[in-house]
Amino acid sequence: MILKKSGRISERLSTSSWLSCTTCSNEQVSLHISIHPPFGYHEEVKNTIEILIKEALRGLDIQDTDFVVEHPADLKMGDYSTNVGIKRRTRAQEIFEYLDKNKTDDIERVEIAGPGFINFYLSKKFFLNSLKQIIDAGDNFGQNSNLEDKKFLVEHTQPNPFKEFHIGHMMNNIIGESVAGMIKANGANVKTVTYHGDVGLHVAKAIWGALKQSGDFTGAYAFGHKSYEDDENAKKEIIEINKKIYDKSDSKVNALYESGRQNSLDDFELMYKRLGSEFAGHFYESEAGEIGKKLVLENAGEVFEESEGAIIFKGEKFGLHTRVFLNSEKLPTYEAKEVGLAKIKKNKFVYDESITITANEQDAFFNVVEVAISQIFPELNGKLRHLSHGVLKLPSGKMSSRTGTIITAEDLIEDVKKIISDKGDIAQEEVAIGAIKYMILRQSIGNDIIFDLEKSVSTEGDSGVYLQYAYARTNSILEKADKSADTNIKIEENYEIEKLLYRFPEVVENAMDEFAPSHITTYLTQLAGSFNSLYAREQILSDKPESAYLIAVTKAFNTVMKNGLTILGIPTPERM
RNA sequence: GUCCCUGUAGUUCAAUGGAUAGAACAGAGCUCUUCUAAGGCUUUGAUGUAGGUUCGAUUCCUGCCAGGGACACCA
Secondary structure, eight states: HHHHHHHHHHHHHHHHHTTTOTTOOOOHHHHHHHSSSSSOHHHHHHHHHHHHHHHHHTTTTTTOOOOOEOOOSSSGOOEEOOOOOHTTTTGHHHHHHHHHHHOOTTEEEEEEEEETTEEEEHOOOOHHHHHHHHHHHHTTTOOOTTTTEEEEEOOOOOOOOOOOOOHHHHHHHHHHHHHHHHHHHHEEEEEEEEEEEOSSSSHHHHHHHHTTTTTTTHHHHHHHHHHHHOHHHHHHHHHHHHHHHHHHHHHHHHHHHHHHHHHHHHHHHHHHHHHOOSSSEEEEHHHHHHHHHHHHTTOOOBBBETTTTTTEEOOOGGTOOEEEEETTTBBBBBHHHHHHHHHHHHHHOOSSEEEEEGGGGHHHHHHHHHHHHHHHHHHGGTTTEEEEEOOOOEEEEEEETTTTTHHHHHHHHHHHHHHOOOOOOOOHHHHHHHHHHHHHHHSSSTTEEEEEEHSOOOSSSHHHHHHHHHHHHHHHHHHHOSSSSSSOOOOOOTTTTTTTTTTTHHHHHHHHTTTTTHHHHHHHHHHHHHHHHHHHHSSSSSSSTTHHHHEEEEEEEEHHHHHHHHTTTTTOOOOO
């Protein structure tokens, strides 16, 4: 049935050069079809509607009319909707009549409503087939091949040894993993990498602090940082230690550096594991600095120039601003290290696109540095993308290691575990991680989060727990079911959840297009709400004939929820 | 000063230029002898401001107001 209809669509398209819809030109539609050999069911019905409208316009001799076919905001207003009747008000009735007369059996009803929208209500046959498709596809439902054969490198998290892995790093990690998940779901190959600031003044401060505490790193950075600010002598000693770290001339400093660095990195690995990250590469500023300095010097005079003893990049030529790459002591700055990092990544990985995820305070920095890198490596032009997110702020302001207002990732996870501990003993770690991840991923990634433990990490209502709980419930139902899912039962009623389930693949596509994991989060929450309502209203396991159909709905929901949460990196405990 | 980002219910967040601006939390009320009540149902309540473009603006453009960030030797 599906194959036959696809053929019909291609046939119509190949002869329909009259098209005037600018949002869906003939070329684009044809291309779309050729990219997706197994034509998705939801795409098929949308294309059918678009073609019907184009036929109607042609038949009525209406030209130059743009229109869109989309899901209306409210499920009550149908499954698809077009604005063509608003664009051509005087002809709306005729267009509607054509559509109503020529609708396929996937469309139950067409209506004209509101200011002239034409709404399409899909048929039971469509929903029945879509359920079947979801259950058959299983873990693969929601995956597509839009980015097939493409290779992505995603850099995120970037915690600095000798400093805490705090909730800001955690936010970056959570967003990074969800972005990687979306890219993967869209068919591409993804590798994630991280980058550590293992040299620099912050390291010298920590080592100075540790030296004063007879080798103990506890609170060493904060101590060193404060002393650096307040005490001239300490400041001199710290600068001295910083040089020793670079030239490795002091065995005591070397020993502290090596052990402190390794301890930090080991701790980070434990946290990555808790958060579900597996990096294909770890890079370090200590290696990037050397390479970056060399590259800057090699390109001095062409890409970079000397000014006041420093080597700088004049961003003004590109509508940006000037930044220093080597300071007047010819030491590499963060900028030069980023150049070195670009070369390291390029040598180690083959990729079509390299994404770096950071907080948005680095936006201007990356604008300049990416242009500079593209000057040095023209082959990277257009392959670098900086994706930025807002910052986590405490109600009292920005987190600061100076004032000791740092919340570590570990503290937060443990605090959330305490909050949920009175509700059950099962899967506490997964529920805590899920609640935190949801807090980050529920909103648009560009916006800041004012972080308040009690209010931000919710365990009821709009929360990660809500999604996990709905999922766990379905596992329990499906386990108890004594008959298998059957979509061939005659059911009159359309359940609301069926109107949402089939949309999952397009949500995954849209989320990828906009790098917006929140689209998936929002969708899953709406879906879970719909399921919970159904669960409260209907007895799924029963002797009634519709029970087998409801089991199919439950199975489809279970599949979509699991696949969605997996893309986002939110754990899916089987029991709660 | 220049550039960038953000202003939506009491609070935290949604809303590919569309229809009656959605949730959640908090407040008021109801709901477990029935598949997991971490659930469900009812209810009060919002687009900073002034213009512009459009058949239609929370969304696009301009001014203003408010908050945050970046802007030469930190990362």
